[in-house]
Amino acid sequence: MKKLILPFLVVMTFSGAVAAKEWQVDPTVSKLTFVGDQSGERFAGGFKQFTAKIDLDPAHPETGKIDVTVNTATAYAGSGDRDAMLPQSDWFNIAKFPQAQFTSTSIRKTGANAYEADATVTIKGITQKVTLPFTLVPEGDHWRAQGHVMLKRSDYGLGMDSFGNENYVKFPVDVAVDIVAKPPVP
Numbered sequence: 388m389k390k391l392i393l394p395f396l397v398v399m400t401f402s403g404a405v406a407a408k409e410w411q412v413d414p415t416v417s418k419l420t421f422v423g424d425q426s427g428e429r430f431a432g433g434f435k436q437f438t439a440k441i442d443l444d445p446a447h448p449e450t451g452k453i454d455v456t457v458n459t460a461t462a463y464a465g466s467g468d469r470d471a472m473l474p475q476s477d478w479f480n481i482a483k484f485p486q487a488q489f490t491s492t493s494i495r496k497t498g499a500n501a502y503e504a505d506a507t508v509t510i511k512g513i514t515q516k517v518t519l520p521f522t523l524v525p526e527g528d529h530w531r532a533q534g535h536v537m538l539k540r541s542d543y544g545l546g547m548d549s550f551g552n553e554n555y556v557k558f559p560v561d562v563a564v565d566i567v568a569k570p571p572v573p
Contacts, residue, residue: 410441410568413529418565419457423464423540424557432464439566441532445523448494448502455489455564459510477548484511489519500524510543521564532566 420433436458443451459479463470474481488509497503497520504519521534539558540546550556 408442408444408571410443410530410570412439412441412566412568414438416567418563419455420563420565422561422563424559425469426555430465430469432462432469434458435461435463437461439568441566441568443494443523445496445502445530448496451491451494453489453491453494453504453506457487457489459485459487472546472549478546480511487511492516508538508543510545513543515542519564526567529567529569532564532568535561535563538562 414436417439418433419437420431422429422431424430434457438456440452440454443453460474460481462473462479464473473479476482479487489506490509491504491506493505495503500522502521502523504521506517506519507514508517509515515538517536517538519534519536521532523530523532538560540556540560541551541558546556
């Protein structure tokens with residue numbers, strides 16, 4: 388029996404070490420923000436809480452995976468009126484959908500420090516395919532990933548009861564990621 392347990396423990400320990408390829412995201416400086424347009428004026432907002440699980444080898448991004456979970460209750464949009472509306476059922480409906488999700492399906496290198504992640508974004512239970520172009524640059528002991536993707540709030544049913552057309556709030560929303568993380572120690 389001892390002969391079977393030792394190899395099992397070695398395999399389990401090695402498997403754990405291999406699985407621990409996640410980057411350590413620094414939530415104190417990482418940001419998930421957006422810019423929208425209300426009555427012809429741009430406004431900035433974002434999310435105060437999100438988690439990002441990143442398993443990525445910059446030399447072999449095709450083997451990587453990125454999962455971001457957003458706490459929709461932490462959304463803000465630069466004014467008391469907008470902030471009060473975001474948790475309601477017409478917008479993020481945080482009572483029913485407390486999280487939004489970004490899940491990569493493939494990642495590829497497109498140039499020097501440039502990448503694209505094909506992914507699904509799920510908001511209010513509605514999933515859409517997106518492509519997120521981003522850069523990944525080393526900065527001392529950490530790396531910074533920055534990218535933008537244009538989403539349409541109408542594709543996710545956001546604000547469609549009260550603002551179902553673009554007369555007041557435009558459909559396109561520019562979403563930006565700025566993630567600071569340390570890669571796993573080899």
